[in-house]
Amino acid sequence: MLDLKERILDAYAATAKLRSDLVKDGTKEYFQAVGSGSCPVTADLDIAQTRLRSFLKKELLSPAWLSATSGGVVSDDRSVATVALVFDAVARPLQIPEPARDAKPKAYRVAISAMVGAVAGIAMLTPLFRLAFDMRDVGLVIGGPLGAMCAVLVVLRLSRSRFISRLLPRVFRATERLPAYDRKNHEQVVRVSIEQWLSQSVALLAMFCSSRLWKTEPAANRESAFRRIARLIYFLHGASGESLPVVADELIREARNCGFEGLEGPPAFLSSAGGEQTVLAWTKDLLSRYEAFGDVAEGDQVRVERWPVVFGGSVIERGLVRKLRDKS
Numbered sequence: 001m002l003d004l005k006e007r008i009l010d011a012y013a014a015t016a017k018l019r020s021d022l023v024k025d026g027t028k029e030y031f032q033a034v035g036s037g038s039c040p041v042t043a044d045l046d047i048a049q050t051r052l053r054s055f056l057k058k059e060l061l062s063p064a065w066l067s068a069t070s071g072g073v074v075s076d077d078r079s080v081a082t083v084a085l086v087f088d089a090v091a092r093p094l095q096i097p098e099p100a101r102d103a104k105p106k107a108y109r110v111a112i113s114a115m116v117g118a119v120a121g122i123a124m125l126t127p128l129f130r131l132a133f134d135m136r137d138v139g140l141v142i143g144g145p146l147g148a149m150c151a152v153l154v155v156l157r158l159s160r161s162r163f164i165s166r167l168l169p170r171v172f173r174a175t176e177r178l179p180a181y182d183r184k185n186h187e188q189v190v191r192v193s194i195e196q197w198l199s200q201s202v203a204l205l206a207m208f209c210s211s212r213l214w215k216t217e218p219a220a221n222r223e224s225a226f227r228r229i230a231r232l233i234y235f236l237h238g239a240s241g242e243s244l245p246v247v248a249d250e251l252i253r254e255a256r257n258c259g260f261e262g263l264e265g266p267p268a269f270l271s272s273a274g275g276e277q278t279v280l281a282w283t284k285d286l287l288s289r290y291e292a293f294g295d296v297a298e299g300d301q302v303r304v305e306r307w308p309v310v311f312g313g314s315v316i317e318r319g320l321v322r323k324l325r326d327k328s
Contacts, residue, residue, distance in 0.1 A: 004210055011069045011206035012199075018068060019198050022059055026194045027187060029055045030096070042098070049096050056094065056194070060201055061087060069202060070209035083208050091204055094197045099186040113155040114148040121147015225258035225311075245269060261310035278304040279324065289315055293322040300324075 033048035034040050040048075059065060061084040066074045074083055121143035129139035232251040239247040249267055256263040280286065282300045289308045296302060301324040308319035 004207065007071075007210045008203050008206045010071060011202050011209075014068045014071065015065070015202055018065060019195070019202070022056065022198065023191055023194050025059075026052055026056050027190050030190055031183075031187065040099075045096070045098055049094070052096070052194075053094050056197070057088075060198070060205070066205065066209070069205045074209050083205065086208050087201070087204060091201055092197075094193065096190055096193050099182065099189075110152055110155060113151045117147040117149070117151020118144040119147070120151070121145070225255075225260075228254055228258060259311050261313070262307050280304065280321065282321070282323075286321070288318075290319045290321045293320060296321070296323045 030048050030052045033051045034044055061080065063077075063080050066080055066083060074080060122140060123143075125143035125146070126136055126139035130136040229251065232247070232254055236244070236247045236251055248269070252263055252267055280302050282292070282296050282302045283298060289310070290302075290304070292302065293305070302321040303324055304319060305322050306320040308315055309317040
């Protein structure tokens with residue numbers, strides 16, 4: 001788990017500049033699809049979002065991006081295609097919230113409601129003030145403005161209610177969107193959405209790359225390698241003393257051709273450096289290929305006593321190293 005976390009952090013660090021550039025390019029791509037209009041419709045936003053998804057996925061799954069995310073492990077076409085296939089099946093699609101727009105009734109409906117409210121206010125307050133206070137003129141003065149204000153407030157409030165709009169569609173269907181929206185605020189929303197999606201996607205890609213799914217060799221390849229090497233093992237068993245180096249060298253070359261790693265160069269029994277020992281400086285990266293005998297710290301000099309068995313990029317069996325002791 002700790003190793004996976006480190007790989008994800010390394011992927012974030014390696015793609016920091018790429019992510020910043022992709023956020024800018026993606027935002028530009030989105031608003032190019034939206035257009036320069038002041039009031040894009042829902043269809044325009046959907047097209048822009050689809051175009052942005054395609055653009056981001058194309059860049060994110062490019063060889064350059066995957067190489068940076070994986071630390072150079074994923075670079076060939078086969079590996080890129082495998083990681084892209086897994087990513088498409090797992091990754092959550094990018095979602096861009098629609099821009100915020102206010103809903104207001106048309107101006108003439110507000111004017112009509114104010115007029116009706118003024119007439120109703122005068123008609124109600126004039127007789128009321130006359131009966132209660134014997135002040136008919138006061139009812140005329142405050143009835144009109146007060147009635148108009150109340151009527152406008154009621155219409156504005158009801159126009160924002162979805163229930164009332166559905167209940168009385170003929171009355172409030174004239175509600176319209178403002179012809180302008182806050183493009184600057186929506187641009188900030190798009191940037192944040194892209195940044196969040198890229199952060200999640202980079203973490204997913206780092207997980208896929210570290211799992212080395214594309215390195216899994218088919219069982220048929222391993223079986224074929226086993227048959228070819230087994231045939232040479234029987235030849236080696238029946239070889240004479242004079243032909244033993246030749247058959248052994250052929251066995252080693254066949255194993256190298258089958259996909260076994262660490263067999264480069266001439267074998268020790270055919271070279272003058274046969275008695276030399278390999279000494280390495282111990283690092284935590286070697287832990288995936290070697291197991292240490294005894295207590296070994298970072299930077300210690302270690303001697304390779306058994307080489308690891310690596311087939312097709314996968315460590316089948318770890319090798320063994322031993323710490324070199326100071327003769328003093």
